[in-house]
Amino acid sequence: MKFKVHNQAKFARRGELELSKGNINTPAFMPVGTNGTVKSLTVDDLNDTGSEIILGNTYHLMLRPGDKVIKDLGGLHKFSNWKKPILTDSGGFQVWSLGDLVKITEEGVSFQSPYDGDKIFMKPEDSIKIQENLGSDIIMVFDECTDYPSAHQDAKESMELSMRWAKRCKDAHSSKAALFGIVQGGMYTDLREESLNQLIDIDFDGIAIGGLSVGESKEEKTSILEFLADKMPADKPRYLMGVGKPEDIVEAVRYGIDMFDCVLPTRNARNGQLFTSFGVLNIRNAPNRHDDSPVDPLCECKVCKNYSRAYLNHLSRTNEMLGSMLSSFHNIFYYQTLMKDIRDAISNDRFANFVKDFYNKQNLDMPDGPI
Numbered sequence: 001m002k003f004k005v006h007n008q009a010k011f012a013r014r015g016e017l018e019l020s021k022g023n024i025n026t027p028a029f030m031p032v033g034t035n036g037t038v039k040s041l042t043v044d045d046l047n048d049t050g051s052e053i054i055l056g057n058t059y060h061l062m063l064r065p066g067d068k069v070i071k072d073l074g075g076l077h078k079f080s081n082w083k084k085p086i087l088t089d090s091g092g093f094q095v096w097s098l099g100d101l102v103k104i105t106e107e108g109v110s111f112q113s114p115y116d117g118d119k120i121f122m123k124p125e126d127s128i129k130i131q132e133n134l135g136s137d138i139i140m141v142f143d144e145c146t147d148y149p150s151a152h153q154d155a156k157e158s159m160e161l162s163m164r165w166a167k168r169c170k171d172a173h174s175s176k177a178a179l180f181g182i183v184q185g186g187m188y189t190d191l192r193e194e195s196l197n198q199l200i201d202i203d204f205d206g207i208a209i210g211g212l213s214v215g216e217s218k219e220e221k222t223s224i225l226e227f228l229a230d231k232m233p234a235d236k237p238r239y240l241m242g243v244g245k246p247e248d249i250v251e252a253v254r255y256g257i258d259m260f261d262c263v264l265p266t267r268n269a270r271n272g273q274l275f276t277s278f279g280v281l282n283i284r285n286a287p288n289r290h291d292d293s294p295v296d297p298l299c300e301c302k303v304c305k306n307y308s309r310a311y312l313n314h315l316s317r318t319n320e321m322l323g324s325m326l327s328s329f330h331n332i333f334y335y336q337t338l339m340k341d342i343r344d345a346i347s348n349d350r351f352a353n354f355v356k357d358f359y360n361k362q363n364l365d366m367p368d369g370p371i
């Protein structure tokens, strides 16, 4: 993997990640393909939205159909027909989400399969092996997501366990895939710094920020991004995991983040929430029933070109599959267009104007921060 930064506006970077299955223009958004599919979208759809990389979920795929099944069928790319790069998460976040049902020791985690009740034990080394079986292009280390809120001592112990696991992941990693480390440390800047320094020592291909979007306030999240902005290695891609709304992405780019993933555009689409240049549109609301205009007059996607708000309102209210498909397509297209606009603005030295214009149109207050 190679990473180049082409342009910079304060901390915001416009770059390019080179992987054997294709290049990724950054800042990049990665649609989430939980079960080997970005819900409601075909591979052709994903290509038409401008997506250059998608995310696969280790936890879900190892349980069903099983990573060995996928390996025997030629890997996740061949299995799903997605030919561009895939980043796989480590399963750590999903296991952490099981709460009391999971037991964590130095060696690894044990939990019950929610599908058949089987007892599963997973070590950091297993997570790397599973991701290699899937044929991932970017592998994430197996970590423990720190609970929110956490006392300093608890967050410290959790972070230190994650760093010992990160080293074990690095030692176990044997494929050509890139390997990213994950900064933990809860809401404590001293722990975040310690975690980042340990990851830099172990030497990963990229640095991710984990343990955010777990219930903390916006101010807490921003303070972690602000703290890390000038400390993360300049020559490596930076990935903010699980974020977020369009305004969260624009803000994080200002602090130098290059990669994002989030289920929001597809999940919200299925609930009738559409992202537009002028804010969120709830397509199920009554006024849309008679509205012949497109979802977003500034959007050039096939949905906005060919269908009305009234039709999407009808599809959503009758729970038609096509409603989810069209809404998901528009939302991912909106996110990818936002990323392209961000990249163009940084390249053309007008990022500050872009950010002001974005908040203006979204009718949101622009948060303080570098620009």
Ligand SMILES: [Zn+2]
Residues within 6 Å of the ligand: 295, 296, 299, 300, 301, 302, 303, 304, 305, 330, 333, 334
């Ligand atoms: Zn559209």
